[in-house]
Amino acid sequence: MVETERVEPDQGAIAAVLAACSNLGDLNQAKELLRHLHSNANLEAMTRKNIVVENAIVNLHAKCGFLDEGSRIFHRMEHKNLVSWTAMIVGFAKHGHAEEAMEMYRRMELDGAEPDDVTFITILVACSHSGLVSSGHECFTSMAAEWEIAPQMDHFVCLVDLLGRAGWLDQAQELVETMPFEPEPLAWTTLLGACKIHHDFDRARVLEELVLERTPQECGSSHVLLSNIYVESY
Known part of the structure; x- marks a missing residue:
């Protein structure tokens, strides 16, 4: 050194x-x-x-x-500034401590620090991997309502993942189909991944047709994922 x-x-x-x-x-x-x-x-x-x-x-x-x-x-x-708070939130989220990440986020608000779009992505990912649907949805809603931050594609995909992992497949699919911009391929494959987790094979078949129709350039990855789903159905 x-x-x-x-x-x-x-x-x-x-x-x-x-x-x-x-x-x-x-x-x-x-x-x-x-x-x-x-x-x-x-x-x-x-x-x-x-x-x-x-x-x-x-x-x-x-x-x-x-x-x-x-x-x-x-x-x-x-x-402390936003970087300080976000570092701790990311640390807790990355290592599977979603409740602690949420608590750190609440303390950040009380301290007067304003979250940014990265903060919300981190919280949504933490909630998704820990099944905290209510907390994650509340966080997503607060972006525009409280902080005037317009959710971008990454935030919507995180919410799709949150709902899908929790088994709320109807709501996850509705979100993909009604988000305020054309969903990226990752949104569809995230939804397909949730179908795999919960063995919803009928929905997966319908979704593959939608993926092929809307994003034909992604047909390869969707076929691979759907094939894996079929294998698990037998």
């Missing part, structure tokens, strides 16, 4: 290295880096003076699954 050459890294260098470890998801390198920071009084003091560095540290802990330590550092921060 730079410090072995007795050159003290600045805050920008620390933030960049932390971000690189987060993006790579390299747990071993992350642990080594964090140990190095915490063992050096000058470096640790430096991290507490810059919100960019603090956010990078929280993000690294959260992404790598060190949620207790990440939470401790997060709550220690004197100042």
Whole structure:
């Protein structure tokens, strides 16, 4: 590292290295880096003076699954912004703690931070994988009603996945067919995937015809998925 050459890294260098470890998801390198920071009084003091560095540290802990330590550092921060809150929400969501992600989102609102479109995608994914249909739907509705954020295709696909995983296939299909823009192929294949989960083979056959009619360029992927559904039906 730079410090072995007795050159003290600045805050920008620390933030960049932390971000690189987060993006790579390299747990071993992350642990080594964090140990190095915490063992050096000058470096640790430096991290507490810059919100960019603090956010990078929280993000690294959260992404790598060190949620207790990440939470401790997060709550220690004197100042927090949307990046700070989103880092913890993503961490909880990524590691299967949807309730904690929702609680962090509620605290963020109370703190006065305004969520953005990425925040909502994260919450919707967390709710989808944990079966929190009511919380996810409430979150989706609040985007426009409370925050004046127009849901985009990614948000609709997340909601389709949420409904589909929970077995609400009628509602999921209705959402795909009535969303305010032409659904992307991913919306249809997400719905087909839900049919596979819940063994709704008749609906899958009908959906494949719709996929072929509306998005013929995706016929290959839909055929593969439908074939898998057929295999599971026998």
